[in-house]
Amino acid sequence: MSTDAATLVSESRWRSELRATLALSWPLVLTSLAQNAMTTTDVVMMGWLGGDALAAGALGANLIFMPLIFGIGLVSAISPMIAKERGRNRFAVREIRRTFRQGLWAAAFVSVPVGIFLWHGEKVLLAMGQDPDLSREAGRYLRAIMWEVFPFLSFIVLRSLLSALERPRWALAVVAVAVLLNAFLNWVLMFGNLGMPALGIVGSGIATSLSATFMFLALALVFMSDRKLRRYHIFGRWWRADWPRFRALMQLGLPIALTLFFEVSIFNAAVFLMGLIGKIPLAAHSIVIQIAAFTFMVPLGIGQAVAVRVGLAYGARDPEGIRVAGWTAFALGVGFMGIMALVLTMFPKPLIGIFLDFSRPESEAVLAAALGFIAMAALFQLVDGAQAVAIGMLRGLHDARVPMLIALFGYWGIGLPLGALLAFQFGMGGVGIWTGLATGLTVVAILLVWRWTRREALVQL
Secondary structure: HHHHHHHHHHHHHHHHHHHHHHHHHHHHHHOOOOOOOHHHHHHHHHHOOOOOHHHHHHHHHHHHHHHHHHHHHHHHOHHHHHHHHHHHOOOOOHHHHHHHHHHHHHHHHHHHHHHHHHHHHHHHHHHOOOOHHHHHHHHHHHHHHHHHHHHHHHHHHHHHHHHHHOOOHHHHHHHHHHHHHHHHHHHHHHHHOOOOOOOOOOHHHHHHHHHHHHHHHHHHHHHHHHHHHHOOOOOOOOOOOHHHHHHHHHHHHHHHHHHHHHHHHHHHHHHHHHHHOOOHHHHHHOOOOOOOHHHHHHHHHHHHHHHHHHHEEEEEEEEHHHHHHHHHHHHHHHHHHHHHHHHHHHHHHHHHHOOOOOOOOOHHHHHHHHHHHHHHHHOOOHHHHHHHHHHHHHHHOOHHHHHHHHHHHHHHHHHHHHHHHHHHOOOHHHHHEEEEEEEEHHHHHHHHHHHHOOOHOOOOO
């Protein structure tokens, strides 16, 4: 083949991969954004109840998010597993069904201890030194929202299967409806509309649990009714043990779960450190972290897509396909976050105003703190996007253990200690905590990209 012909083939492959990545990414991105919109809706409506309700809800939501994200990481391992199998055998059915069923088993495995932990949420928060009144209200909220864990993780299993099958639009449709359902149930249960009692943030917890149950049941119905999906018979004999496949899921899923846990828990630890500084920094942090989480949903969705695209090439033993899939997604994710950094820098007050009622007397102090935090959030947009996509690139290769250690080192070895030191020893307060977060993300992003460049030494094709 001539040099010009080889160049044309290479360019065609990059264009083809870009189209495939975008086709898979955009429904995943919108699904992630829609799921985040549910949390954002809860935060906004809690803010309407007042500063104390917002702070208590933030404590409760962050406490449940730590074990929930662990479960999400564990069960989402089925996506790269199924993608690899499809790369090896495009028409696989039985192996896909085996992996899916063990994903459901893993969801049940996680849900019991998480439920017990959340039932005692008030005691946990008090042991962390949080305000007693806020802890009491957060504990009531946790006992209402704990019922979302199993249906939500089961929904994640179904969503991960759809992603690996490159049919993510059904999940998007279900989550879009769930966003509206959650907002309606919040309006009814939190504020006592339509003749219901006003339950405050407890009503938000009930609304979230009901919405999660709806998402699982709706997506299960899709698999039982759609002609192309029905052939997998995913719920047939789901109770039967398959220990070899369960162990394989644990071997990949546990490192992924711990990686997510290390990342998310540092942000949750930041919430608790903010609580030690005061209610105003805590409320401001809750607002800014929601804004940062919203922008993060895009590289997160791209990272989910690239895990599938790389996994397909990995199963097909195609090293060039692995390279092209990885770098295409990386460019998309980092490019988007560069744009978001500019948006956060140019329009901080309007973004904060989405979550804050400026007519309230306490809002001025919260706004001042939030403006400082959002400036730090703008600084780490690029590295946050880089690490999110790079993680997905490596997961497509079933490389999870070393990224887990990188996350532990970057977040808990550097990010959190540095943030606490700057906040409490050097008097930087909340800005010091955000500086630590940005530093930890930078270290993790650099190490993950370095590992990806050594991928040929990691896998045998």
